[in-house]
Amino acid sequence: MxxxxxxxxxxxxxxxxxxxxxxxxxxxxxxxxxxxxxxxxxxxxxxxxxxxxxxxxxxxxSTFSHSVSAETGEITVPRAPDGHYYLTLDINDRPVRFVIDTGATDMVLTRADAEKVGIDLDNTQFLGRAQTANGQVKVATVYLDTVRIGDVTDRDLRASVNDGEMRNSLLGMTYLQRFDRIEISGGKLVLAR
Incomplete structure (x- = not known):
């Protein structure tokens, strides 16, 4: 004190x-x-x-979790009180909460989330660089065995692990562009394949 x-x-x-x-x-x-x-x-x-x-x-x-419609294949994500949209994906059968960031290029994991999904950071080389709002950081390229939300499963996806401090993992455009439609309206974000 x-x-x-x-x-x-x-x-x-x-x-x-x-x-x-x-x-x-x-x-x-x-x-x-x-x-x-x-x-x-x-x-x-x-x-x-x-x-x-x-x-x-x-x-x-509280009620700020996404819903997945099996009939339409749509994922509806309500806007959180902080104004962001959060989506939980199962990566290698482990839940990881992402903030949806259309300004981010990659799917970017925090160090904690990378370890949670089984990535061995002791043997991972942070050779890349990325420009963030907080300046330049080191990143490592990794491949995720499975990425699942509802009935939608993607395999062997490229992602990055940020060596710097990050509060949440980021869900950037390399994953979001897999959807045919991205719509934000009425406080909801809708993703459809």
Whole structure:
């Protein structure tokens, strides 16, 4: 902790202690009721902390997942609250979440996702270079045995692994151009083969 954080913590601790002291002095005649109210406030505080800590997981697990129609062969992807479109593909029978990026050329995996799908990064050479919004990064070319979404399976697909920091893997145009139609309308992205 830096000095400013320590000072803020001490200030809040003193303020909290003063409030607790005031509350105890004002309610000393009804200690049983005071203990019940204090327990209730502690539970409310713990609940709020838990909700704040889990908020990202709650948002991600909500209704923002894609749907695949077997009849039409369409994949419908709703726009997430952050404005992006996310699609989960099974790569080598492991789910990998991608952000759809029509500005990216390749399908680009993060190092973590590459390891998750079985790519041995210790024996992978990062010889290529790619220009990103954050500057130039090293990349390695890899081949994915299977890429599946719904009933659609592609085999032996070329992809890249980014040696730099990335939050999500990117689903770029080398994969998206496999679809006959890409349409964005009404907060949904539709892919059709």
């Amino acid at each position: 830096n000095p400013d954080q320590i000072a803020s913590f001490l200030y809040l601790a003193l303020l909290g202690a003063a409030l607790v002291f005031w509350y105890v002095v004002n309610n000393r005649r009804s200690m049983n009721k005071m203990v019940q109210q204090a327990a209730l406030w502690v539970l409310i505080f713990i609940g709020v902390i838990a909700a704040v800590g889990l908020w990202g997981d709650i948002r991600q697990a």
